Amino acid sequence: MSDVKSARPLSPHLSIYRFSPTMAMSIIHRITGIALYVGTLLLVWWLVAAASGPDAFATASAVFGSFIGQLVLFGYTWALVHHMLGGLRHFAWDMGHAISKETSTKLAIATAIGSVSITVVLWLGILIFG
Amino acid sequence: MSDFRTPLRRVRGLGAGGGTEHFWQQRLTALANAVLITCFVILLLTLMNESYEGVRAAFANPFVGIIMALMVVSATIHMKLGMQIVIEDYIHGAAKLPLLILNIFFAIAVAAACLFAIVKMSFGV
Numbered sequence: 577m578s579d580v581k582s583a584r585p586l587s588p589h590l591s592i593y594r595f596s597p598t599m600a601m602s603i604i605h606r607i608t609g610i611a612l613y614v615g616t617l618l619l620v621w622w623l624v625a626a627a628s629g630p631d632a633f634a635t636a637s638a639v640f641g642s643f644i645g646q647l648v649l650f651g652y653t654w655a656l657v658h659h660m661l662g663g664l665r666h667f668a669w670d671m672g673h674a675i676s677k678e679t680s681t682k683l684a685i686a687t688a689i690g691s692v693s694i695t696v697v698l699w700l701g702i703l704i705f706g
Numbered sequence: 707m708s709d710f711r712t713p714l715r716r717v718r719g720l721g722a723g724g725g726t727e728h729f730w731q732q733r734l735t736a737l738a739n740a741v742l743i744t745c746f747v748i749l750l751l752t753l754m755n756e757s758y759e760g761v762r763a764a765f766a767n768p769f770v771g772i773i774m775a776l777m778v779v780s781a782t783i784h785m786k787l788g789m790q791i792v793i794e795d796y797i798h799g800a801a802k803l804p805l806l807i808l809n810i811f812f813a814i815a816v817a818a819a820c821l822f823a824i825v826k827m828s829f830g831v
Contacts, residue, residue: 610792613785619778620819626765627823630758656743663736670733706754 597684604688605662608655615652650699657698658691728787735784742777749773762827771828778820786813 593599618640625636639645665683668674674683709716749770753761764770789809797805 606792609785609788613789616781616785616816616820620816620823623774623820623823623827626758626761627826633758633761656747660740660743663740666736667733702751702754 597681597688601662601665601684601687605659608659608662611652611655612659615655618648618652650695653698654691654695657694658687661687661691661694728790732784732787735780735787738776738780739784742773742780745773746777762830765824765827766830768828771824774824775821778817778824782813782817782820786810789813 622636622640625632640649665674665687668683669680674680749764753764756764765774786809790806793802793805793809
């Protein structure tokens with residue numbers, strides 16, 4: 577039975593899917609998850625540097641404080657906020673809420689706007705009060 | 707080749723072995739992460755302009771040490787589970803098993819390094 581082959585397209589078939597916000601948020605949730613995974617090395621570096629001594633900590637601080645470092649941390653903040661909002665969306669779904677097509681699309685757009693807004697507000701706060 | 711096994715016999719054991727355990731652990735650590743990582747971000751904001759001595763003083767606080775350690779444990783379990791799904795979804799063939807093993811080792815190595823640093827600072831060594 578499983579040997580039956582047909583020329584019909586199999587799902588998931590990205591090229592025949594129409595773009596939708598929920599699809600984009602699903603993909604971005606995965607990508608931000610992978611970014612956060614790799615980025616834990618930054619946490620390791622910061623903690624180990626602080627535990628090692630003033631010299632190692634000064635080096636880490638200088639890199640994190642540099643323009644590139646700040647840019648990476650800005651991106652990491654967004655990935656973290658986006659992934660967290662995506663997770664909260666999953667909790668809503670798990671409890672049976674916001675599953676309809678219209679609501680889930682609205683929620684997907686809200687996630688994108690929310691993650692960018694929170695990240696920008698957070699960093700404006702850092703730049704102004706920091 | 708004749709296979710005398712029934713279709714049911716052939717597919718048994720090919721599904722998810724752990725039942726809902728993976729799902730449950732993922733959601734449990736997600737909930738913990740939401741709280742603990744928010745605490746960590748607040749800690750980072752307060753330590754932003756602190757000197758080395760200031761950072762060490764903060765990590766000497768038992769409350770900071772415990773929250774940080776819990777965050778590291780919860781986050782590394784969560785990321786191990788997440789990356790496992792990514793590997794299982796996209797990697798088929800010879801690379802799959804080595805990557806699954808590497809994923810576990812990476813998560814444990816991150817956890818070990820972070821926890822060592824946190825404990826060291828907590829005890830002020």
